[in-house]
Amino acid sequence: MTTAVRLAEDPARPRVRVVAAHRRDACTSAAAGAIWDPIYASHPDVPRWSMRTYETLCHLHGRGRPEVRLVDGVEASRHVIPAPGWARELPHFRVAAPEDLPPGFRSGWWYRAPIVDMPPYLRYLERRLRSSGGRVSAHRFETVDEALRRADIVVNCSGIGARELVPDPDMEPVRGQLVAVRNPGITRFFAEHTDELEEMTYLLPQGDVLLLGGSADKDVDDPVADPQVARGIVERCATVDPRIGRAEVLGHRVGIRPQRPVIRVEREEAGGKVIAHNYGHSGAGVSLSWGCADAVAGLLEGDLQR
Numbered sequence: 579m580t581t582a583v584r585l586a587e588d589p590a591r592p593r594v595r596v597v598a599a600h601r602r603d604a605c606t607s608a609a610a611g612a613i614w615d616p617i618y619a620s621h622p623d624v625p626r627w628s629m630r631t632y633e634t635l636c637h638l639h640g641r642g643r644p645e646v647r648l649v650d651g652v653e654a655s656r657h658v659i660p661a662p663g664w665a666r667e668l669p670h671f672r673v674a675a676p677e678d679l680p681p682g683f684r685s686g687w688w689y690r691a692p693i694v695d696m697p698p699y700l701r702y703l704e705r706r707l708r709s710s711g712g713r714v715s716a717h718r719f720e721t722v723d724e725a726l727r728r729a730d731i732v733v734n735c736s737g738i739g740a741r742e743l744v745p746d747p748d749m750e751p752v753r754g755q756l757v758a759v760r761n762p763g764i765t766r767f768f769a770e771h772t773d774e775l776e777e778m779t780y781l782l783p784q785g786d787v788l789l790l791g792g793s794a795d796k797d798v799d800d801p802v803a804d805p806q807v808a809r810g811i812v813e814r815c816a817t818v819d820p821r822i823g824r825a826e827v828l829g830h831r832v833g834i835r836p837q838r839p840v841i842r843v844e845r846e847e848a849g850g851k852v853i854a855h856n857y858g859h860s861g862a863g864v865s866l867s868w869g870c871a872d873a874v875a876g877l878l879e880g881d882l883q884r
């Protein structure tokens with residue numbers, strides 16, 4: 579949806595239509611937490627794409643968009659590790675003192691991060707798309723060729739759907755789950771830093787709601803909440819703040835992360851038409867969204883002018 583907005587607002591003014599198989603609230607993006615954190619995706623341009631997204635989300639917050647909050651908090655590891663370079667460049671960065679860390683954590687760092695309330699944010703993006711003349715419709719494409727019969731330029735942002743659509747055997751589903759509870763008064767985020775997606779502990783305050791995470795079930799593409807996973811999430815988060823153990827559970831969120839060894843942002847030609855791929859963002863698609871949207875617009879610059 580971000581890429582569609584970026585293209586619809588491009589000076590070349592292409593006519594943009596989003597065609598999506600899932601309802602807006604049923605796609606992976608609607609399930610995300612969604613804190614800006616560029617660690618769970620791989621591509622040499624991740625630093626650039628993530629910083630571009632950081633700036634854009636801060637800009638949206640500055641313009642009063644209620645779906646984007648700027649929150650201070652701690653990212654922490656269960657091992658003794660140095661803060662990554664990207665964290666050191668962020669506002670309010672400082673190394674966490676031992677007393678800032680919950681039991682079981684041995685190093686950490688503070689920074690200020692955007693946290694996005696995804697369901698209303700996706701609605702905002704869709705309104706913004708429509709106000710630039712873009713349209714949205716529901717349909718599942720069986721092949722990319724089917725999409726190419728409808729338009730001269732196809733942008734493939736199909737997430738885990740790329741596994742069948744392209745088809746791309748490098749795509750792996752990684753199911754993620756969150757628990758939404760009534761916020762007992764937590765205003766700082768806490769995010770566990772791990773080397774790769776696995777069972778993690780994180781607390782993301784979104785006003786009256788607190789999102790608790792998380793899980794990473796590899797090769798699972800069934801987007802149904804598992805009550806046992808949910809109980810584990812609440813128990814782990816209660817070790818960070820005991821108030822969570824007593825908080826009212828409001829709901830569960832589940833999504834399938836589109837994992838790929840390297841994100842695919844690439845232009846291809848097919849029978850005089852053009853495809854730009856933009857998928858495989860794993861656990862960091864929100865954090866890279868505006869940077870990748872710019873990258874796609876850059877790949878298509880000449881095509882859009884033609």
Ligand SMILES: Cc1cc2nc3c(=O)[nH]c(=O)nc-3n(C[C@H](O)[C@H](O)[C@H](O)COP(=O)(O)OP(=O)(O)OC[C@H]3O[C@@H](n4cnc5c(N)ncnc54)[C@H](O)[C@@H]3O)c2cc1C
Binds near residue numbers: 606739
């Ligand atoms: C629990 C959880 C927590 C997360 N937390 C964070 C976070 O804190 N920060 C962060 O940056 N990221 C986070 N992520 C990752 C992030 O959600 C994803 O990387 C991102 O949403 C992927 O976006 P996407 O647009 O590629 O995929 P999607 O949101 O899945 O969108 C793909 C779209 O393509 C459509 N589609 C697919 N196949 C077809 C087809 N054949 N024909 C037509 N349409 C098709 C789908 O219907 C859908 O509309 C989290 C993910 C989960 C599951």
